[in-house]
Amino acid sequence: MGIAGSAPERMGVVDEVLSELVLSATAALGNDLLSVVLFGSAAEGRLRANSDVNVLLLLKSFDVSRIDALREPLRLAHAAARVEVMFLLEDELPVAAELFAVKFNDICNRHRVLYGSDPVRGLPIDEGELRRRLREVLLNLAIRLRERYALVSLREEQLVRVIAEVAGPLRASALALLRLQGKSALAPREALESIAAATGDEAFIKAVALLPLARQEQRLPAGEGGPALLALSRLAGHLRAALEGAVS
Numbered sequence: 001m002g003i004a005g006s007a008p009e010r011m012g013v014v015d016e017v018l019s020e021l022v023l024s025a026t027a028a029l030g031n032d033l034l035s036v037v038l039f040g041s042a043a044e045g046r047l048r049a050n051s052d053v054n055v056l057l058l059l060k061s062f063d064v065s066r067i068d069a070l071r072e073p074l075r076l077a078h079a080a081a082r083v084e085v086m087f088l089l090e091d092e093l094p095v096a097a098e099l100f101a102v103k104f105n106d107i108c109n110r111h112r113v114l115y116g117s118d119p120v121r122g123l124p125i126d127e128g129e130l131r132r133r134l135r136e137v138l139l140n141l142a143i144r145l146r147e148r149y150a151l152v153s154l155r156e157e158q159l160v161r162v163i164a165e166v167a168g169p170l171r172a173s174a175l176a177l178l179r180l181q182g183k184s185a186l187a188p189r190e191a192l193e194s195i196a197a198a199t200g201d202e203a204f205i206k207a208v209a210l211l212p213l214a215r216q217e218q219r220l221p222a223g224e225g226g227p228a229l230l231a232l233s234r235l236a237g238h239l240r241a242a243l244e245g246a247v248s
Contacts, residue, residue, distance in 0.1 A: 010047050017081040018055070022115050024073035025057060029066050034058040034090060035116035040168075043112040044187065048216040053083045056107070058119050060090055090119075097123050101130040102137050105179060106172040106188060127180060131243065134176045138240040141169055145233035149226060159225030164214040166232060170239075177239055199238060207231035 022036050035058040042053045067087075077083035088096060097104040097120075108120050145166065152158035171188035174195050178186065186194060189212075196208040207228040214220055220228065 011042075011045055014042060014047065014053055014081045017077050017083060018053070018114060021055070021073055021077045021083065025070060026115060028069035028073070029057075029059065029063075032060045032063055032066060033116070034060060035119045036114040037107075037111050037119065038114055039107045039111040041110075043110045046189075050218070051082065051215075053081050054086070055083055055114075056086045056088060056111075056119075058088050058090060058093065058116070062087060062089065093119060093123070097125055098129050099133075101125055101133040102169075102172055102176050105130060105176050109175060109185060110188070125179075130176055131180055134173060134180070134243055135240055137169060137173055138236045138243070141166065141173070141236040142233050142240070145229055145236065149229050149233070153226045153229065156220070156222070156225050159229055160214050160218055160220050163211065163220070163225065163229055163232065164218065167211040167215055170211075170232065170236065173236070173239055177243055180243065195239065195242075196235065201231075201238075203227065203231040204235045204238070207235065 018038065025033055025036060035056070037056040037058070038054070039056060040054040041047055041051050047053070074083070074085060104120070104123065105125050108123055108125065111118075111120060145162070148159075148162045152162060168188075171192045174192035175186070175188045177195065178184070178191050192211075193208055196204040199205075210220055210224060210228050
């Protein structure tokens with residue numbers, strides 16, 4: 001269940017929950033805890049009603065006895081603010097940046113340190129790996145959205161959920177594409193809007209414009225969900241073609 005209220009009201013609640021979680025984490029984990037990093041939409045102050053609040057805990061080790069002491073605070077943070085925690089060991093960070101290059105490129109661009117040093121500042125994202133992972137993400141998105149259209153397009157409310165969920169990966173992909181093209185960094189939302197506008201394709205532009213409505217209000221105009229989903233599938237293909245140099 002999302003937290004009711006306006007975005008500023010929800011951010012106020014989230015900030016309180018995160019402050020309590022940081023206190024609990026430092027007490028429970030001691031010197032095993034290196035950093036607590038907020039990333040994604042919450043780090044930008046752009047939470048929607050049902051957004052997860054994504055937090056990275058960077059650890060020296062995953063000491064079960066210490067983690068056990070954090071279980072109840074984590075449960076409460078999840079219930080109060082949809083906090084989702086990624087537990088990452090210090091020596092796993094460079095591997096994660098390689099294997100999840102699109103995600104970590106996004107994290108590098110949208111994060112806020114809540115405790116400790118900034119582990120992703122200056123984190124190298126290998127452009128070869130970023131390109132390879134981006135191709136994989138985009139092809140998977142295009143294929144998955146076709147399947148979702150065939151399966152759920154008779155149910156508008158299900159289409160809205162699918163479109164809301166795909167916004168994050170598409171925006172992160174747009175951000176990665178601009179980086180690989182050597183273009184100025186934008187926030188992920190603006191990156192996708194910029195690419196869609198540059199195509200001149202009205203279906204792309206309209207579908208991307210509907211993403212905030214699907215994410216923030218969990219609704220779309222009647223009859224718009226199916227065409228938007230198909231356009232987003234084609235847009236994923238367009239991004240992959242641009243990555244491979246078939247389009248500018």
